[in-house]
Amino acid sequence: MKFCDECGSMMKSGAGEDHWVCDSCGNEIGRESDDSEWTTQSQVESEVVDVSDAEDKGLPTTTAQCPNCDNDRAYWYMQQIRSADESETRFFVCTECEHKWREDDH
Known part of the structure; x- marks a missing residue:
């Protein structure tokens, strides 16, 4: 490189x-x-793996009550949606119905 x-x-x-x-x-x-030796590219055979029905989204899970189906587990992630001097917003995605909601840090 x-x-x-x-x-x-x-x-x-x-x-x-x-x-x-x-x-x-x-x-x-x-x-x-x-x-x-640093710039050679090798061809690697890749296999397509169908993960469309996989439950794991690669996000951490936590205990959170879904307002849509009352499930008690949700994936969560943080995202900056306001100006940089304000706190991030925590988003949740239900592990059952995939309903998405947010919780603002105050």
């Missing part, structure tokens, strides 16, 4: 892969001989 000396953005391989090109500012530099 190489970073641009001009703007600090990550550089990518140029045409022919003999130089680096910055997408942000267009800066180009030649590639050094020891750069090749």
Whole structure:
């Protein structure tokens, strides 16, 4: 991986892969001989896994009463929805009916 000396953005391989090109500012530099081990990309066969019916959303769960179905478990996450000097808002998603509600920190 190489970073641009001009703007600090990550550089990518140029045409022919003999130089680096910055997408942000267009800066180009030649590639050094020891750069090749860091820039090779390997092809990895990937298998498509159907997770459409998986219950785990990758979010933490907590005890929270759903106002829609009275289930007592919910996924939760925090999100900044107001100005930066105000606290984040906690969102809940019911593990049963997937109803979404929020709880503002005061």
